[in-house]
Amino acid sequence: MLELLQGPLLISLLAAMVRIATPLLFSAMGELVTQRAGIWNIAVEGTMLIGAIVAYMVASTTGSPWLALAIAILACAASSLIMSFVTIVLKAEQFVAGLALNLLASGVTLFWFQAYIGGREAPTFIGFDQVPIPYLSDIPILGPVLFSQRLLTYVSFLVPILVWFFLYRTKYGLEVRCVGENPKALDVKGLHVGLRQCLAIMFGSMMSGFGGAFLMLGYSDKFVPDLIAGRGWLVVVAIIAGNWMPFRIVGAIFIFAFLEALGIHAQVVGIPVPHQLFLVLPYVASLVLLAGLRSRTHQPVALGIPYNRE
Amino acid sequence: MISFQRRSGSSLGWNVVCYSAAISGALLASAVLLRLSGGDPARAFTALIVGAFGSQGALLGSLAKATPLLLVGLGTVFAFRAKIWNIGQEGQVFAGAMAAYWVSFWIAPLPGWLAVCTLALAGMAGGGVLGLLAGALKTRFGTSEIISTVMLNYVVMYLLAYLLDGGPWMATGVTVSYHQSPPIDPSLEWPILLAVGAGKLHVGFLFALAASAFAAVLLDKTSLGYEIRAFGSNPTALTFRGTNVRRLLLTVMLMSGALAGLAGAGELFGVSHRLRAETLLGIGSSGIVVAMVGGLRPSGVMIAALFFGALESGTIYMRLKSGTPAGLVSAMEGLVLLFFLSAAVATRLQIVRREVHA
Known part of the structure; x- marks a missing residue:
């Protein structure tokens, strides 16, 4: 285990951590906005999967990863309308709607994938490449870890700051938080609660799709049905463990990413422990985190409660 | 207007x-x-219906596919009626099959029916313990069961992956690794009730029917059933009535997991006869769908299980006939x-x- 903490291997470990964490940052920050608006949308896993499969089909057909990213995000915006309809218009149980959407997404992606490849070898594509930032990438340790990543990774560093700014420093952010805490107050002022929730769900889904598409386009060359493998659920865990505060959520995500990176490297170094033990670490850690960090002080009061006038 | x-x-x-x-x-x-x-939707759906109901064998195949869905669905009904969101059925099915497989090493000398019952109980214990674990995390630490059950799914699946790939349960003597166990002792295979052509119905179907009757009576006619329904609508009122809500939550999680575990044991000893992840994958999530579509009522769940069992059974024929x-x-x-x-x-x-x- 100790050899993991030496020079080049440590740098590789930390770089892997950043690589694994960043797609999740997009999804987590989107889901945070949705949840702050009082919508308990557990369909992150399914939405990421839709983002990934759409990105895969577009990228392997057209060869353009940027177009693939854009269409994947649009597809997820469209799929968010299902969630909005069921939870805001019909006011069905939000958890159940999310569960249904997850099941639908895993079914539809499997079907699309099988129909798309239709018995041939799954086509591959060329995704996003690394773009080292000049000068910054030459800094020892920090350079290779932070500044020799993909373009979208650098963007992802900014996302939590932007979302924090939106939520706590803008009028619209205040309204979103108000929808999650006290929707009646907003309604009394004549502001439309459902519209804001609908937009929050759409933003969350687009960001989840962004994360899924980035995972697909940045780190892989062909789709596999278990590509997301529970990462959408880890995002939901990170939000609870991070007590609905942007930067704590980032911390939780980096913990999961570090454990996953550790697993990959332990396999490379050849530590004589079954590799599944390392693969399971993030999920075990999430249980420990949730049991340990029990503070729910920033959980939106109206989270998961459909808003009814009257 | x-x-x-x-x-x-x-x-x-x-x-x-x-x-x-x-x-x-x-x-x-x-x-x-x-x-x-x-x-071509018309061709695909026709093939699907023929594959599900077209012959006696097809019908038996549909019933066989409905069996685990019914069991998992009933388990889900207990939990969801109490608004306890156990969505770890997938892992509980795995845990049931794994526990029954482990117990099968020790019970070879037992006579037929006793062995079947022991394996069924072992499956229920495996799934039930996993459900109980999520329940305990909720009562002890307040961890949302939605999250913990999903996380436990992954933990169990990786455990099985280890056991079958490099671990002690890996089939030996094959050059290519299929990530499966060696076949179970043939004397432990669950008896087949009816068989026509490729369609076989094993004794687990009777367990599922018995479980349906049990669930219907328990929910509507017993005080536990009343408490489960009341827990879903107003847990606070239940506390004032003097009910130990922690114990109730643990009981529901235990029962819910046990039925999923029984489904897993049935698939292993009644159908696949080898422990493999692929044969168990998807039963848990389909069972949740069955429970919801069945309106969280045992009678509705039976109809829904038959419908989705037929869908799954008809798929094989549909893929062959219409691609x-x-x-x-x-x-x-x-x-x-x-x-x-x-x-x-x-x-x-x-x-x-x-x-x-x-």
């Missing part, structure tokens, strides 16, 4: 209208999905669930026509 209003009672006619519309909507959406991907990917069935499950959710809301509404005074 036409508007919707909350309905006070429920009307059978309106329910039939809503749910028929849901089924039609889901089938239509599936057809659109098929058409969009270049398939439609098997994934269509998972997509249809999701669509049916979404349409039923919407229909369930619609059944509680009524259309009213109001005079508008100028």
Whole structure:
């Protein structure tokens, strides 16, 4: 285990951590906005999967990863309308709607994938490449870890700051938080609660799709049905463990990413422990985190409660 | 002016209208999905129906596929009626099969029926313990069962992956690793009740029927059933009544997991006869769909299990005859669930026509 903490291997470990964490940052920050608006949308896993499969089909057909990213995000915006309809218009149980959407997404992606490849070898594509930032990438340790990543990774560093700014420093952010805490107050002022929730769900889904598409386009060359493998659920865990505060959520995500990176490297170094033990670490850690960090002080009061006038 | 209003009672006619519309909507959406991907919906659905009901053997195959879905669905009903969101059925099915497989090493000398019952109990214990673990995390640490059950799914699946790939349960003597266990002792295979052609129905079907009767009686006729329903609508009132809600939550999680575990044991000893992840994958999530579509009532769950069992059983024939990917069935499950959710809301509404005074 100790050899993991030496020079080049440590740098590789930390770089892997950043690589694994960043797609999740997009999804987590989107889901945070949705949840702050009082919508308990557990369909992150399914939405990421839709983002990934759409990105895969577009990228392997057209060869353009940027177009693939854009269409994947649009597809997820469209799929968010299902969630909005069921939870805001019909006011069905939000958890159940999310569960249904997850099941639908895993079914539809499997079907699309099988129909798309239709018995041939799954086509591959060329995704996003690394773009080292000049000068910054030459800094020892920090350079290779932070500044020799993909373009979208650098963007992802900014996302939590932007979302924090939106939520706590803008009028619209205040309204979103108000929808999650006290929707009646907003309604009394004549502001439309459902519209804001609908937009929050759409933003969350687009960001989840962004994360899924980035995972697909940045780190892989062909789709596999278990590509997301529970990462959408880890995002939901990170939000609870991070007590609905942007930067704590980032911390939780980096913990999961570090454990996953550790697993990959332990396999490379050849530590004589079954590799599944390392693969399971993030999920075990999430249980420990949730049991340990029990503070729910920033959980939106109206989270998961459909808003009814009257 | 036409508007919707909350309905006070429920009307059978309106329910039939809503749910028929849901089924039609889901089938239509599936057809659109098929058409969009270049398939021929008419041919695919015909093949699906022939594959599910076309012969006695096909019918038995559908019943066999319905068996684990019914068990998992009933387990889900207990949990969801209490608004305890156990969605770890997938892992609980795995845990049941794994526990029964482990116990099977020790019980070879037991006579037939005793062995079947022991394996069934072992499966229930495996699934039940996993459910109980999630329940304990909730009562002890307040961890949301939604999250913990999903996380435990992954933990159990990786444990099985280890046991079958490099671990002690890996089949030996094969050059290519299939990530499966060696076949179980043939004397431990569960008896087949009926067999026509490729369609075989094992004794687990009787367990599922018995479990349905048990669930119906328990929910409607016992005080535990009353407490489960009350826990879902008003847990605070239940505390004032003197019910130990922690113990109730643990009991529900135990029962819910045990039924899923029984489904896993049945699949292993009644159908596949080897422990493999692929044969168990998806049973848990389909079982949740079955429970929801069945309206969280044992009788409804039986119908829904038969419907989805037939879908799954018909898929193999559909893929052969029309080349439609098997994934269509998972997509249809999701669509049916979404349409039923919407229909369930619609059944509680009524259309009213109001005079508008100028």
